[in-house]
Amino acid sequence: MTEGSRKVFNFLKENAGLKVTGHDIADALDVKINVVTGSVNGLCKKGYAVRTEEQVADAEGKMSTIKYISLTEAGLAFDPDAEKAE
Numbered sequence: 001m002t003e004g005s006r007k008v009f010n011f012l013k014e015n016a017g018l019k020v021t022g023h024d025i026a027d028a029l030d031v032k033i034n035v036v037t038g039s040v041n042g043l044c045k046k047g048y049a050v051r052t053e054e055q056v057a058d059a060e061g062k063m064s065t066i067k068y069i070s071l072t073e074a075g076l077a078f079d080p081d082a083e084k085a086e
Contacts, residue, residue: 001080004031008039009080012049012071019054019068040069048075 001009007029012020022040026033043049051067058064 002039004035005039005042006080007031008036009043009048009071009075009078012043012069013076016071016076020070021066021068025069043071043075048072048078 008025011025011029022033022036025031025040026036029036040049040051044051049069049071051069054066054068055063056066
């Protein structure tokens with residue numbers, strides 16, 4: 001797991017149960033959104049994370065789609081330090 005992916009993974013694990021977006025992660029970790037996107041793509045491919053969409057209305061009533069990122073059960077159970085030991 002790359003250093004960037006590890007940071008994203010740890011953030012998601014620490015914020016399990018919260019609705020976080022890629023921009024939330026990028027802002028919190030002070031990294032560019034493309035780092036977050038690449039890391040999340042890798043986590044999703046491994047089955048450790050998922051993106052879920054939600055339709056929300058802004059102040060004017062215009063609907064938009066928000067994509068939230070969260071860890072799966074497998075992601076919550078995954079130990080990146082154990083992976084290094086193998």
